[in-house]
Amino acid sequence: MSNIHHIKxxxxxxxxxxxxxxxxxGIGMGIKLREAGIHSFTIFERADEVGGxxxxxxxxxxACDVPSYVYSFSFEPNPNWSNIFGQxxxxxxxxxxxxxxxxLRSHIRFNTAVVKAEFNDEEGIWNLTTxxxxxxxxxxxxxxxxxxxxxxxxxxxxxxxxxxEMFHTARWNNDYDYGNKRVAVIGTGCSAVQVIPSIQPxxxxxxVFQRTPAWIMPRHDFTISQKFxxxxxxxxxxxxxxxxxLYWGSESLAPFLILDSKWxxxxxxxxxxxxxxxxxxxxxxxxxxxxxxxxxxKRMIVSDDYYPALTQENVALITxxxxxxxxxxxxxxxxxxxxxDCIVLATGFDLSLAASPFEIQGRDxxxxxxxxxxxxxxxxxxxxxxxxxxxxSIMGPNTGPGHTxxxxxxxxxxxxxxxxxxxxxxxxxxxxxxxQDVMDEYNRNIQKRMKHTVWTGGSCVxxxxxADGSNHALYPGFATEYCHGIKQFKLNEYETTLxxxxxxxxxxxxxx
Ligand code: N01
Numbered sequence: 376m377s378n379i380h381h382i383k384x385x386x387x388x389x390x391x392x393x394x395x396x397x398x399x400x401g402i403g404m405g406i407k408l409r410e411a412g413i414h415s416f417t418i419f420e421r422a423d424e425v426g427g428x429x430x431x432x433x434x435x436x437x438a439c440d441v442p443s444y445v446y447s448f449s450f451e452p453n454p455n456w457s458n459i460f461g462q463x464x465x466x467x468x469x470x471x472x473x474x475x476x477x478x479l480r481s482h483i484r485f486n487t488a489v490v491k492a493e494f495n496d497e498e499g500i501w502n503l504t505t506x507x508x509x510x511x512x513x514x515x516x517x518x519x520x521x522x523x524x525x526x527x528x529x530x531x532x533x534x535x536x537x538x539x540e541m542f543h544t545a546r547w548n549n550d551y552d553y554g555n556k557r558v559a560v561i562g563t564g565c566s567a568v569q570v571i572p573s574i575q576p577x578x579x580x581x582x583v584f585q586r587t588p589a590w591i592m593p594r595h596d597f598t599i600s601q602k603f604x605x606x607x608x609x610x611x612x613x614x615x616x617x618x619x620x621l622y623w624g625s626e627s628l629a630p631f632l633i634l635d636s637k638w639x640x641x642x643x644x645x646x647x648x649x650x651x652x653x654x655x656x657x658x659x660x661x662x663x664x665x666x667x668x669x670x671x672x673k674r675m676i677v678s679d680d681y682y683p684a685l686t687q688e689n690v691a692l693i694t695x696x697x698x699x700x701x702x703x704x705x706x707x708x709x710x711x712x713x714x715x716d717c718i719v720l721a722t723g724f725d726l727s728l729a730a731s732p733f734e735i736q737g738r739d740x741x742x743x744x745x746x747x748x749x750x751x752x753x754x755x756x757x758x759x760x761x762x763x764x765x766x767x768s769i770m771g772p773n774t775g776p777g778h779t780x781x782x783x784x785x786x787x788x789x790x791x792x793x794x795x796x797x798x799x800x801x802x803x804x805x806x807x808x809x810x811q812d813v814m815d816e817y818n819r820n821i822q823k824r825m826k827h828t829v830w831t832g833g834s835c836v837x838x839x840x841x842a843d844g845s846n847h848a849l850y851p852g853f854a855t856e857y858c859h860g861i862k863q864f865k866l867n868e869y870e871t872t873l874x875x876x877x878x879x880x881x882x883x884x885x886x887x
Pocket of ligand 1: 438439441523530561563565567569584586587674724
């Protein structure tokens with residue numbers, strides 16, 4: 376272990392904090408720490424730039440499927456969104472602007488992947504090992520590693536034999552010119568639905584390989600005029616009112632999109648079916664595109680240009696299952712060989728909600744990976760995990776929404792974690808460790824409610840579900856309810872230990 380070196384010593388007053396990941400979660404956390412006058416934090420980012428999923432997903436057409444006035448920080452409103460649904464480049468620019476405005480860059484260690492974390496009970500310190508073997512120490516660790524980050528590559532026979540160009544939507548090769556090429560898109564989820572209409576006009580031929588047709592609602596996007604942007608800049612209260620309207624609008628949809636009720640799903644299925652019939656006249660194509668699962672079971676997709684793109688002459692929707700990939704194309708079960716120059720894998724993400732993001736060892740050497748591999752990922756309110764003191768997660772287990780902006784939840788978590796940090800500091804506690812009984816009771820209730828959701832009862836398979844069919848990804852209720860429940864950091868829900876004495880502690884290499 377000769378390459379391990381310890382970072383310079385600071386006093387405990389500096390209270391070293393490490394944030395892992397610099398997407399929306401890590402950036403928001405950094406902003407709130409600085410606002411509270413806490414500068415002794417470092418953000419470890421495995422890539423060479425901030426942005427997380429918005430940095431990585433550069434495929435043509437990539438945009439948010441949640442209106443940007445609510446898919447942005449409430450404390451950093453941006454009056455300049457180009458459209459109702461912000462595009463990837465401007466969302467990434469928004470994050471870069473947040474980082475610059477709040478002077479976060481000096482806190483960030485780029486190209487630094489944390490591969491191991493071990494808690495030292497005696498000192499109340501987390502030892503974090505990076506890929507290069509450095510060890511950093513922290514009193515508090517906040518993981519903001521995101522969920523939709525690692526591409527899920529399909530297990531298709533011959534996938535490595537293909538001699539043409541092949542890439543995943545989240546790793547788009549922007550140097551590749553797909554103009555006049557024969558291109559395949561495997562998958563018809565949110566990413567595919569954005570890519571397909573964007574590349575269709577330029578490619579020679581497009582084969583769309585569909586396994587399960589999705590429910591698709593109209594998007595109704597529109598460009599925001601310069602006049603309106605200036606108006607919002609002048610009257611920020613109007614923008615927060617718009618945010619409020621969008622928030623409560625989506626909250627009102629929650630029962631329809633969450634509960635396992637055929638009656639509640641029906642109006643949405645009717646609207647989506649009308650959207651299909653409006654754009655697709657050919658009865659055979661319509662039939663292929665008609666979903667057979669309950670609306671909401673998979674994430675609702677919004678698009679105005681996907682169906683029209685599928686009706687174009689240079690597009691074929693292929694529903695015969697893929698048998699294998701060859702050197703020059705894809706062979707389907709019906710025996711047809713589809714000759715191709717390029718294959719786009721729009722096959723989603725590996726959420727890994729039955730494993731920890733890396734090796735994490737809590738009190739008494741317990742291993743998070745071992746614990747989560749039994750029944751899936753659990754945390755209290757998605758944030759704290761019993762046995763892993765002073766360890767907080769942003770966008771942790773069961774905190775994803777099926778009906779609204781994930782950032783509503785993210786902000787609530789950041790606020791809660793700030794409460795935890797302030798409690799640790801002001802009460803001179805060595806650690807806070809959520810009580811096992813409190814965490815278990817919370818998750819029993821979550822999983823009980825999960826049985827009544829469309830995600831488990833709606834006859835579909837989605838990335839929300841673990842291999843055993845359990846859902847550790849989403850929150851089965853209103854955002855308002857989640858936010859209310861997490862409003863206050865309650866110390867009586869935690870085991871605590873006083874810090875024995877003020878002593879010099881090794882700190883991270885935190886700037887500032
Ligand atoms: O991934 P997905 P995604 N052979 O998992 C198919 C967010 N997002 O990247 O349905 C053939 O939804 C798979 O088929 P099936 C959003 O939360 C947001 O599109 O499993 N096909 C499916 O059609 C979203 O929910 C935005 O039968 C295979 C597709 O690949 C999440 O990211 C934009 C296959 C995967 O769909 C993931 O969306 C984009 C195989 N072996 C994404 N394996 C915003 O706008 C998989 N498929 C914010």
